[in-house]
Amino acid sequence: MTQARSAVRVAAALAPLVTCAVLAGVRDTVTTETAVLVLVLWVVAAAATGDRVAGVLAALSGGLWFDFFLTEPYQTFAIDRADDVEAAVLLVVISLAVTEVALWGRRQQGAASRRSGYLDGVVGVAQTVADGDVPPAAVIGVVAQHITEVLHADACRFVEGAVHDPRVAVIDHDGSVTRGGHHVDVDRVGLPTEDYAAVPVHRRNRVVGHFLVTASTRVSHPTLEQRRVAVLLADQVVGVLPDPPG
Known part of the structure; x- marks a missing residue:
């Protein structure tokens, strides 16, 4: 594993932790939906690097620290309210789905780029032959x-x-x-x-x-x-x- 990839994975795991800790200080004014959207953004950012592990780490970290900081009882990994359980589960599921969609998009983009390169190669050779000199x-x-x-x-x-x-x-x-x-x-x-x-x-x-x-x-x-x-x-x-x- 390269240092760059290691750094991305560490950041993917830590960013939701820091975000949830910050949101905990203003949780009375931040809705659950807002917190979930912010955490999903970190998952999107991690998945956009093309590293599935980073995306999964961000998803799991987001669900874990959302539970710890933003659901009652606070600063424990227990959840009392059914709504909070649903929100935590949906956060993880949606985040994992977003990771796969982002990776699929990168694969499609890469495939399109390769096809363009192949076509450029064929056209270039054909032009060379057509020039005749x-x-x-x-x-x-x-x-x-x-x-x-x-x-x-x-x-x-x-x-x-x-x-x-x-x-x-x-x-x-x-x-x-x-x-x-x-x-x-x-x-x-x-x-x-x-x-x-x-x-x-x-x-x-x-x-x-x-x-x-x-x-x-x-x-x-x-x-x-x-x-x-x-x-x-x-x-x-x-x-x-x-x-x-x-």
Whole structure:
């Protein structure tokens, strides 16, 4: 755990404590609803950091210190009134729900950002090919770099011709992966680490080359969308490859 994350979690746990202690001094003028809203704001702030643990700590801390400082009997963890019990329970439940919603929002934002990055990569490569004044080797190098990044791989290089080695996993146009005629569940097991994965380059119905992808230092689990983007990137080099003989 990094120091920054540790600091966020400590702050998430302490902020509701300090808030409830302050509100205790003016509890005669502060309604239960107001106190709950203030505490939920701390949960939102903690969850906005993207750390689920921080959000949960803020939620639990808020419920605990709300009980201690703002419900009768004061400065005990007992609650006498049914309304206060309901308020404390709702505070924790709502806070946990807010944490999950905030984290979901961050994931969606991150996914949208990644999709935008993928699209920018494809558009950039397509523009490079359309310009026509870039050497084929440079175009292939740019595509290989983008494929490496999209698949979270270690390296990628272009090889002419079809894939003949049955040990090599092949990423098909629909994003599915096969190896020796068998489906590979990349979401579960990731790309092969002991052998290559190949992204074929098609000219009409013929494979004219393929990008060999290496992911040996770590297990990579590219999504179906990422695999499809890799195939789309690979297809961009068709325009710079010479026509095969015959």
